[in-house]
Amino acid sequence: MLKAAGAGLAGGAALLLAACGGSHSSSSQATTTTTGGPVPNAVDAALLNHLLDLEHMGIAAYTAGIPLLSPAGRKDGRLFLTQELSHAGELSGLVNQAGGEPHKGRETYNFGHPSTEEDVLRLLHKIERAQINAYLDAIPKVSLGSTRAALAAALANDAQHISVLRLSLGRRPIPTALVTGHE
Amino acid sequence: MTGTSRQQPTRRELIAAAAAGAGLLAIGVSALRPADAEAAAPQTDAELIRAILAVELLVVFSYEQVISSGKLSADTEHVIRQLLDHEHTHVDVLSADLEELGQTPPDPPASVTAADAELSVLHGSAKLASLNSEEDCLRLLEQVESLAQGAYYVSMSKFADVKLARTCASILGAEGQHYTAVAGLLHPGDINKAVPGAFVEGSA
Numbered sequence: 001m002l003k004a005a006g007a008g009l010a011g012g013a014a015l016l017l018a019a020c021g022g023s024h025s026s027s028s029q030a031t032t033t034t035t036g037g038p039v040p041n042a043v044d045a046a047l048l049n050h051l052l053d054l055e056h057m058g059i060a061a062y063t064a065g066i067p068l069l070s071p072a073g074r075k076d077g078r079l080f081l082t083q084e085l086s087h088a089g090e091l092s093g094l095v096n097q098a099g100g101e102p103h104k105g106r107e108t109y110n111f112g113h114p115s116t117e118e119d120v121l122r123l124l125h126k127i128e129r130a131q132i133n134a135y136l137d138a139i140p141k142v143s144l145g146s147t148r149a150a151l152a153a154a155l156a157n158d159a160q161h162i163s164v165l166r167l168s169l170g171r172r173p174i175p176t177a178l179v180t181g182h183e
Numbered sequence: 184m185t186g187t188s189r190q191q192p193t194r195r196e197l198i199a200a201a202a203a204g205a206g207l208l209a210i211g212v213s214a215l216r217p218a219d220a221e222a223a224a225p226q227t228d229a230e231l232i233r234a235i236l237a238v239e240l241l242v243v244f245s246y247e248q249v250i251s252s253g254k255l256s257a258d259t260e261h262v263i264r265q266l267l268d269h270e271h272t273h274v275d276v277l278s279a280d281l282e283e284l285g286q287t288p289p290d291p292p293a294s295v296t297a298a299d300a301e302l303s304v305l306h307g308s309a310k311l312a313s314l315n316s317e318e319d320c321l322r323l324l325e326q327v328e329s330l331a332q333g334a335y336y337v338s339m340s341k342f343a344d345v346k347l348a349r350t351c352a353s354i355l356g357a358e359g360q361h362y363t364a365v366a367g368l369l370h371p372g373d374i375n376k377a378v379p380g381a382f383v384e385g386s387a
Contacts, residue, residue, distance in 0.1 A: 083380075084381075087381060136352060139352045145340030152339045152351070152356075153339075155352055156359035156383030157380070158356075159356035160359045160377075164377070173363075176269075177268070177270075177354075179354075179357050180353060
């Protein structure tokens with residue numbers, strides 16, 4: 001059974017999260033909201049924490065799956081893992097700004113029994129798709145425009161990931177003109 | 184932000200506004216001054232969509248010129264035609280949104296010269312008038328996709344209608360994928376060039 005994200009990842013991830021948190025320009029924009037405008041709130045924090053949960057899952061899946069990939073796939077996977085960590089760092093900062101407590105990753109995730117490269121690619125594809133879906137769901141619901149922009153920028157990066165994963169799976173890398181999270 | 188009382192800006196002003204908003208205005212470009220951008224800075228949802236559409240029409244024009252240059256291999260042209268189809272869809276979707284807001288889309292670039300003047304707001308030297316190789320073509324499209332990304336990203340924080348924001352987020356995702364496809368053709372095997380950053384915002 002493929003399990004991940006426990007103690008092995010936690011140390012390195014925490015370091016990277018600390019380095020990434022707040023580094024994205026839109027984080028600071030959110031803090032400049034002044035009187036009269038919308039302010040981030042508990043609903044935002046809940047939405048953002050849901051996205052953070054999915055990013056943690058993605059981090060765990062890449063961490064566990066990379067050893068099962070081909071050399072080229074590992075190179076892609078390591079880059080995508082770093083980018084998922086950046087997304088998690090950004091989301092943690094946004095949750096903090098919304099007055100919430102950023103969720104941590106779970107000790108373990110049950111990813112079933114992937115044993116081949118294709119199994120891992122399918123798993124990663126499924127998680128990236130769930131992330132894109134969740135970003136698209138959250139974007140119209142969050143209070144601040146700057147938060148919407150940050151979420152869209154991360155979503156588009158996840159869309160790039162999924163196009164590379166699809167190509168590796170022998171599928172059309174960019175099947176639709178608008179990213180929906182269903183492809 | 185839904186009023187449309189101001190005089191409609193020219194294509195040049197729309198492009199300058201979109202590029203300046205995305206941090207893409209090249210220093211020292213005399214044809215497209217920062218003042219142009221300030222004068223045309225989008226204020227309403229309709230103006231935001233119109234500015235994005237001006238960029239999308241430039242993107243479509245650029246893809247069409249690249250394809251007609253005859254410099255692409257058959258395999259590359261096959262990919263680029265698929266991306267062009269998507270860009271046409273983006274234009275259709277945004278045009279419909281703009282018409283719902285009571286405005287008509289801007290005209291496309293009138294000529295290669297006009298399009299190159301608009302592209303000059305981008306950093307870099309790619310020109311539609313000097314596409315001499317497949318590499319020239321792909322490098323130009325890489326820059327054009329960056330401009331499109333910037334136009335969408337900057338608008339994301341400004342929409343009053345959150346449904347428009349969602350639509351544009353979907354398209355930003357597609358533009359990010361286009362960039363990856365074009366950069367993948369330009370830099371085969373170099374994933375760091377194809378997916379260069381964790382946040383797709385358009386590059387300065």
